[in-house]
Amino acid sequence: MTDHELMWRIAGGSGDGIASTSQNFAKALMRAGLHVFTHRHYPSRIRGGHTYTEVRADSEPVRSRGDGFNCLLALGDSFARNPKEGAYYGDEEVKPLAENLDELNDGGVIVYDTGLLDAEDIPNFEERIEENDWHVYPINLREIARDHGREVMRNTAGVGATAALLGIDLQYFEDLMAESMPEEILEPNKEILHYTHDMVQEEFEFTHDLRVPEGSHDEEQVLLSGSDTIAYGAIDEGCRFIAGYPMTPWTEVFTIMSQALPEVGGISEQVEDEIAAAALALGASHAGVKAMSGSSGGGFALMSEPLGLAEMSETPVVLVEAMRAGPSTGLPTKPEQADLEHVLYTSQGDSNRVVLAPGTVAEAYEQSRLAFQLAYGYNIPAILLYDQKIGGELMNVPASHFDREPNPDLGAVTTEAELQDAPHGPGGKFHRYRYDAEDGVSPRSIPGQKDGHFLVTGNEHNPAGHIDEDPTNRVTQVERRASKLDAIREFLDDQGTQTHMGPDEADYGLITFGSQQGTVAEAVDRLNDAGHSVKGIGVSDMMPYPVEEMTEFLESVDEALVVEMNSSGQFRGLTQKELGRFGGKLSSLLKYNGEPFEPAEIVAGFEASIEGQDVPEQQTTYVPAAGD
């Protein structure tokens, strides 16, 4: 973070093009040489209702949303307009302006559409402007858009206006528009962009200091979301089959895959429910294709039985779980990290599965690939656990990050030549589930392979796959399946999947998992700058858990604060369970109001935890160490 960061928020109604406008804005800034990061907020409503996206841009890498924001573009909510007297959504008209003021920083810039928003509806607006030293630019964006094109183009007018105020070269926007718009709408949009830009420059006297920072990249960047990188990781790892059923926010991955797979000769199936979806992925995988499925909490709950079958039958499969705030349908469009225990332990019996939780958009690509490598290399289900935040946020990543070889390797399978020498039971049944397999991994044959037929069953079975309840067989098979997790642990240790932050030696630790990693990283830096001695770790391996690495980390600090987005401290609980100690060293900073942490909240929470102060925002909760 530098002092010259831009935190631009565009607000309006759902369906008003907020997402696409902000995406282009972020891309324009990335092309201008900046590092960008977006944070999306939207209601579970298709048209209307307050929604915003924040674009944070800086010359230094940005890893998180910022603390509040410093520039607001408030468009009208076209679906809240002209409400009938007493209409249900009648008081929403002014929301894109009113709702955002609480988080606008001192000295911030406001541009709003006077064509649709009446600032007089906001109580004490003038006083607040003065108090916070805001710089306000009321512009009739609606009228400009109408006069030069169509009313829906007021987004473009808004972008032109902020570009003028912040000093952004219009060429970046023009190029992006030219790449995505058909000729008929490109021309009026360009005109609106320029008209508003020039008009603002001419008619307003700029009272604010905020200007877009300058920056440059050493290499080409791309702007992607976590949903993009998960899908791309899967494709690069040779996944050519997906089955799913829509549920926010998993739908994003499903959509990207459904559009990409037919182009590479893959298959996507939207099916009747999530049980079917997971079962289809198992069927395709069994028949020799790299396959995935996924859902969000409630849909994943339905998958728990096929998941157990995958474990018992050792059918490789990758499931993605996109967390949103629960229980039940919860907050459908808001992030939370409260499905951790659900994915670790759902389904009957002892769990033999891999659970990985990527910490950033870039990491999600690697871990999506890793999930396939582990699933197919060890014939085990692997779950990629992420949340609505990572799924929907955009971040710039060097394009070279994706410049890697595809890996279609099907993992632990036999060839027909190997099948000839492999042990077979009476009747010619291949011994698919051998007791003496290295690392517990007994290779599978694929239907259609000569001399490879065997029986898969969800019941306990003997080496040929026949149902077998003999106690010795049971113990041998249970132990063999479990031993794969030890082998996977070793493999993951070599990969170095956890992310360490801050100095090697420090008095205090910040621990987190999944999507809060970037925010914690920023908090670690700020705390050290402020004179604290803090290091951090973002953990991505949920199962098998990195016992050694975490033991070392915790032994090296006096105290540690676990940061996670849920109310029960699930990751802290997992850490204590896996390590069997450190209960007295671990305290929790929790947030579960539907919004991810801001770095300042972690800084404040940390200070509270070591100095015994109150956590300032009632939105976050501090839970002291056990025994305190």
Next chain:
Amino acid sequence: MSAFSAIGEEREIDREEFTPTLEPQATWCPGCGDFGVLKALKQAMPEIGRNPDEVLLVTGIGCSGKLNSYFECYGYHSIHGRSLPIARAAKLANPELEVIAAGGDGDGYGIGGNHFMHTARENHDMTYIVFDNEIFGLTKGQTSPTSPKGHKSKTQPHGSAKDPIRPLSLALTSGASYVARTAAVNPNQAKEILVEAMQHDGFAHVDFLTQCPTWNKDARQYVPYTDINDSDDYDFDPTNKTEAQAMASEAEQSLYEGEVLTGRFYVDADRPSYQEEKQAIGEMPEEPLAERYFDDDYEWERTHDMLLDRHK
């Protein structure tokens, strides 16, 4: 050489090949109708000219689900009600496999009812055999979706208040392109129908009446059946959907009234299979996907070349 050389291998298939040399632990009761399905399928299998390594038999849970313990071929004894989604994905992954799914009436019309409807609708090229004994066997005799109205069981002590599911009508309206009913008491007809069903290009549903002498002594499945296709009394055209529907609903009614009507109810040889439909719109490759993973010369695309431009 193909990675799946069992597929299409031309040779004389020995009847005994599908039969385990070592009988697995017999877990069906003496006199169970499931033996009738086993016998008919074992006779039918060699006739379609596929060898054990190119057949995938997916079952659900229940006494019926244990069918593949008695079979030599690729087998997948899955979970209650889910044989169809597993089977149809395997078929999409490798359309050259002979895919058969099987399970009980509880499995197929109860817990898996949704999948049944949708698999029929999609018209996957596969065979689905439902062991219809009008009872839950493995869980010890509870009422099933095909148990007649009024049927008493331990969990419905006052008799079922529900009308039974009409599986043939359901298959027909859902879109199955081959619908038949046969009975364990007639292995010859059963074999013939199974051969036809497996040779049919599309979703072939066979409601297979089986008896459960342990829990369901009242069911009509023991009664001599009438083969509607051979009977002058039931002259109808099974390629005409309206006539087929009328015949199917008559058979469904008469089953509970004492007359067991079996045979082919509907045959639509023209409807394209799901695979063909998907290939036609460019959503499925012509070559089996599964083959590709064994083809060293195949050029695997990567997102860096294909998709990254749009993010720049």
